[in-house]
Amino acid sequence: MLRPPVGAPGPTADEHLLERQPPDAAGFTHTDTWRALRIQAEFVKGFDALAELGPAVSVFGSARIGARHPDYAAARALGAALVRSGLAVITGGGPGVMEAANRGAAEAGGISVGLNIELPFEQDLNKYVNLGIEFRYFFVRKTMFVKYAEAFIIFPGGLGTLDELFEALTLVQTGKIRRFPIVLFGSDYWSALLLWMRDELLERDMISPEDLGLVVVTDDVDHAVAVVRQHVPAPGKEKKKLARKRSKSTPASPRKADAQ
DSSP states (O other): OOOOOTTOOOOOHHHHHTSOOOTTOOSGGGSHHHHHHHHHHHHHHHHHHHTTOOSEEEEEOOSSOOTTSHHHHHHHHHHHHHHHTTOEEEEOSOSTHHHHHHHHHHHTTOOEEEEEEOOSSOOOOOTTOSEEEEESOHHHHHHHHHHTOSEEEEOSOOHHHHHHHHHHHHHHHTTSSOOOOEEEEOHHHHHHHHHHIIIIIITTTSSOGGGGGGOEEESOHHHHHHHHHTTSOOGGGHHHHHHHHHHOOSOOOOSSSSOO
């Protein structure tokens, strides 16, 4: 097993989980059986903390921008606008776009959720989170982003942001979750990616034409909120929606058997 260089951060829980353990690994707490129990406990912790959250939107974007960046101002305004429309805000709880969205939500008097993750270099929850949860495992955290969100709004970002985007697209495309809005904020940033998807993926029949319609692109905070509100039931309709969902025994019907 390769060891990190001296002075490097220690391995994370995800790294331990994804590393095959030798048969003679010592100690029950170092086995995959024990990790399965920790994973179960982490799911329970997340479900328990968010069970009564109410309608919310997950907001993603770069952790590397500062408070003077235009995206910070836009994400802060978005967080406040979502709260004013009756929605909570969920982010990864870190800096940059996440902090901005949490800040806007908190300043507007709303619920500002931060789902923090253990990383090799420590990342603390930003100070604008008023409901924070710490996770060891990425896949548990990612489940919470999807399960408790009515929509995704995605600002410019790096690999983590792209990961959340394409996971959401795959879940919707394959019918693993019922269609909900995926809003890309910042047309200049996202246009090249969407052009590549059209000219390469669609042209080579790697995706279907309707797959390009799974996202909405905007540069306007009010438009982003309006797109979300079109898919979120009014408070009085929430119980009826839940009852209808429970009465259906069949799963969502995917357009494709699998995402290839």
